[in-house]
Amino acid sequence: MSGSEQLCITLLRQCKTLTQLAQIHAYASKTALLNHPFIAGKLILISSLSLSNSLPYALRLFAQIPSPDLFIYNTVIRGLSESNTPHRALLAYAQMRRRFPSPPDSFSFAFTLKAAANCRCFNAGIQLHCASITHGLDDHLFVRTTLVSMYAECGCAEYARQAFDEMSQPNVVAWNAVVTACFRCGDVAGAERLFGRMPFRNLTSWNVMLAGYMKAGEVEGAKRVFGEMDGKDLVSWSTMIVGFSHNGSFDEAFSCFREMTSAGVRANEVSLTGVLSACAQAGAFEFGKILHGYLEKAGHVLIVSVGNALLDTYSRCGKVGMAHLVFDQMMLKNTVSWTSMIASFAMHGFGEEAIRMFCEMEESSMIPDDITFISILYACSHAGLIEQGKYFFHKMQETYGIEPSLEHYGCMVDLYGRAGLLSEAYEFVVQMAIEPNEIIWRTLLGACSIHGEVNLAERVKERLSELDPKNSGDHVLLSNIYAASGKWKDAAAIRKSMIDQKIKKSPAWSMIEVDKIMYGFAIGEAINGVTKEAYDKLAEIMSRIRVEGGYRPEITSVLHDIEEEEKEYAVTMHSEKLAVAFGISRLNQGIAIRIVKNLRVCRDCHTVMKLISMVYSREIILRDRNRFHLFKEGHCSCRDYW
Incomplete structure (x- = not known):
């Protein structure tokens, strides 16, 4: 190995940033090392997996390599499979099969199957399974384990279980994969049985059970498993905190966070955003302030996602001024940061302030997304800014090329409905470019309730009865409208219908x-x-x-x-x-x-x-x-x- 090769490899091992990688890339190009498969592969490996937001750089680098080998192809497929566009990994695999003479190896199939799992592409997954059989790699432990996960992600519990059962000697990773597969497909009992049969368990096995129980809403099951664990890592604590938050057990989320810090476990991004989410949902302002102090001392407030969660906490605790202060102090802001601040003003009825924030966002060269427009339309709706709402609805399509979703249409129906323009709201619904769902009609029914419009409410309720006949809220809204109009017989008929159909009102x-x-x-x-x-x-x-x-x-x-x-x-x-x-x-x-x-x-x-x-x-x-x-x-x- 030449001195330049040794130097390049040493520099790659020490590489920490995209800027450093670009300098090493320039050195490799200047010394003709870019043609060396190992050097080129290491450059792509680091840029696609080790550095954040550097996958586009890896793809540009890949395009410059005249004859990439199997290792380089596998690296690119792996990076794409773990990205936000996993379908591109399937395209890279197809390109490899067309251009590269050697057959794919176990890594090729495992990485590409993971891409099929991440984009829920069953057809691609089953074709890859067939190809792995053709090449004699379907029994490979790595490939077979990924097959279990792929079928589970595609909702095929039976295939996932069959892929596991056909393994001759499954290791703990394979057992964890099949337990996860059961949870993914909603088979909690099956996951419990398999967990009980496991010949060996590691910490990941216990964490899989915690996550599975919490996602299934089985909080007591998660608490039982958590109590049985001999050792707990940061993932265990974070899973419990996030799970409690998602399942509405806010006090338990706070207690778990306190226990974690008392145990000397340092909070991470996941646990912090989880406990802040609990604060936001519960409106726990005082505990949120304590967390804010903790974040500043530990330096976590510099993490963008944590800053966004803190902003949301203050906003949903009614402290829009504190939310704005957090926003102003954030060194790095993303689209979520701007959207959260716009949503904060919207929730508090500050429509003009929300519009000003949207304009500042545009001036900062940050591109609004579909969620941003939902927030600004919501702001216009709750502040009675009808013309401004119509302007943003058209701007979204004409300036940013964002096609309206049901959420955007719902905001516009709400905009007209709150203002009492019920005829315009109804006409807007019937002229929508996509079929209105029950939420759209329910929004219009709510407007009828606010303004006491009985006749239109009855027509809207007919449509809702076709789409979602068992929804208690729709029955209650129509009952409210009848009661407010003194139509007691009609109100009584609605109540009787709810009793007959065993429809229960959501408790307040x-x-x-x-x-x-x-x-x-x-x-x-x-x-x-x-x-x-x-x-x-x-x-x-x-x-x-x-x-x-x-x-x-x-x-x-x-x-x-x-x-x-x-x-x-x-x-x-x-x-x-x-x-x-x-x-x-x-x-x-x-x-x-x-x-x-x-x-x-x-x-x-x-x-x-x-x-x-x-x-x-x-x-x-x-x-x-x-x-x-x-x-x-x-x-x-x-x-x-x-």
């Missing part, structure tokens, strides 16, 4: 954070010390706002044809009223009351929150299913437009 709940602990409230839950305190305080509040605020219950939306007094009691017991009462009972004057509700706030609760903010001189931040409401001095930030 509200959450509030007090002293870094999350408390939940729901109608009809068992009385305990916390709920009794809330009920007692609420009785006092309702009495006081009647006298000092002139409160009169909004009972037109109560479904039952019952006495006025019973209707008043029905609306008084809504979960957000209990949550705010508990907050007033526990939180000192001057501390904002933050509530998260899973459904849209009703008109009566909205009125009550405004009166409480005035009579008790309290700031109340309520996040419902649609947006934020900031109640202060008897007014709401939504200007009664929600």
Whole structure:
């Protein structure tokens, strides 16, 4: 080996950045080492797998090699299979088979099968399986294990299991793959049986069970396995934190994060974004602030995804100013960062600010994507900016070539519907370029509910009955419309239909954070010390706002044809009223009351929150299913437009 070859190999081993790689590439070109298969292969290997965002560079380098060998082809296929465009690996494999005389090896099949799995391409996968049989490589342990994963990703549980059963001596990697395959195909019981049969397990085996249980919503199963583990690594802790967050177990996500740090395990990007997601969903502002301090001390706030998650946390806790501060302090921003900030303004009803942020995004040369346009259209919808919304809907197509999806169409229907332009909304739906789904019609039904449009609501409900006849929300919305119009017989018929079809209404709940602990409230839950305190305080509040605020219950939306007094009691017991009462009972004057509700706030609760903010001189931040409401001095930030 010549001195220049040795130098080049040494430099490649020490290469850490794309800039350094480009310098080594220049040296290899100048010294004619680029024609050396090993040197060229190492350059492509490093640029395609070891360095972030360098795959395009690897592909340009690959195009300059006149006669790439099998190692180089396999390296390119591997890099593409793990990219956002795995279908290109299939094209690279086809090119290799046309141009390269030697047959593919086990790595060729394993990497290409992984690409077929990642792009869920069953036809390509089964063709590769046949080709591996032709070349006598289908029994190779590496290939067979990848076959198990490929069939599972394509939803073929039976084929995945057969590929495993035909293995003569499966190793622990193969066992982990088949357990994962069962979870992928929704066979939790099968995964449990195979896990019990495993002749040997490693830490990955236990982590596979944790991830599988959490993705299947089997939180108790994951907790049991986590408790049985002798050793836990960062993946184990992160899986539990993210799993708790995704399954709505927010307090457990917080506790798990605390346990992890107490055990001396250093948090990573996954665990941090997971616990921040839990904070965002639960509206846990105080715990979010603690995490912010932790992130700054550890330097994690410099990670773009973590910064984005922190921004989202503040935004969804009602602190749009703090979210903006985090955004301004981020050294690196991506499209998600800009979109999250636009969405933050949108959720709080700051339509003009969202539009200004969108313009700044364009000026910074950052290209908005389809999610960005959903956020800006949402902002226009919730601020009543009809003309601006129409402008952005057309700009998306004409300037950026983004074809509208159902989400974009839904935003436009919402834009017209909230403004009371129901005829325009209906015409927009029937003229859509793609078939409207149940969400589009449901958005229009919601607008009919807001504006009391009975006739159109009945027509829309007919379409929804064809698309999603068992949805409880649609029945409740139509019942609300009938009840508000005094059509009690029609409302009763809807209720009877729900009972006959065993359709249950989604239970409403509200959450509030007090002293870094999350408390939940729901109608009809068992009385305990916390709920009794809330009920007692609420009785006092309702009495006081009647006298000092002139409160009169909004009972037109109560479904039952019952006495006025019973209707008043029905609306008084809504979960957000209990949550705010508990907050007033526990939180000192001057501390904002933050509530998260899973459904849209009703008109009566909205009125009550405004009166409480005035009579008790309290700031109340309520996040419902649609947006934020900031109640202060008897007014709401939504200007009664929600």
